[in-house]
Amino acid sequence: MNKDELYHHAFQLILHAGNAKSLAMEAMYAAKEGNFDEAEAKLTEADSAFNEAHHVQTDLIQKEAGGDEFNLPLIMIHAQDHLMNSLILKDLAREIIDLHKLIKKA
Numbered sequence: 001m002n003k004d005e006l007y008h009h010a011f012q013l014i015l016h017a018g019n020a021k022s023l024a025m026e027a028m029y030a031a032k033e034g035n036f037d038e039a040e041a042k043l044t045e046a047d048s049a050f051n052e053a054h055h056v057q058t059d060l061i062q063k064e065a066g067g068d069e070f071n072l073p074l075i076m077i078h079a080q081d082h083l084m085n086s087l088i089l090k091d092l093a094r095e096i097i098d099l100h101k102l103i104k105k106a
């Protein structure tokens with residue numbers, strides 16, 4: 001894989017992870033306002049964005065396992081960092097939404 005292709009993959013990871021992170025934040029804001037259907041819909045959208053990011057990441061892993069060697073640029077490390085932080089935020093959003101549901105029931 002050449003440098004341009006690797007950069008393309010990195011930017012795809014950043015794009016999809018960023019979208020997922022934004023959707024998870026929107027889900028928490030909706031839950032805070034008591035809009036739980038909207039919150040759940042936003043988390044579902046976030047999951048779709050994560051699936052797109054996961055496909056990009058899996059493609060890279062498979063290529064490396066198949067013998068491709070990468071000169072790992074800093075942008076790829078940044079992309080992986082974005083992805084992992086977004087995954088953590090989505091998991092946290094799930095917990096916060098569940099807490100808001102409990103509070104509204106009380």
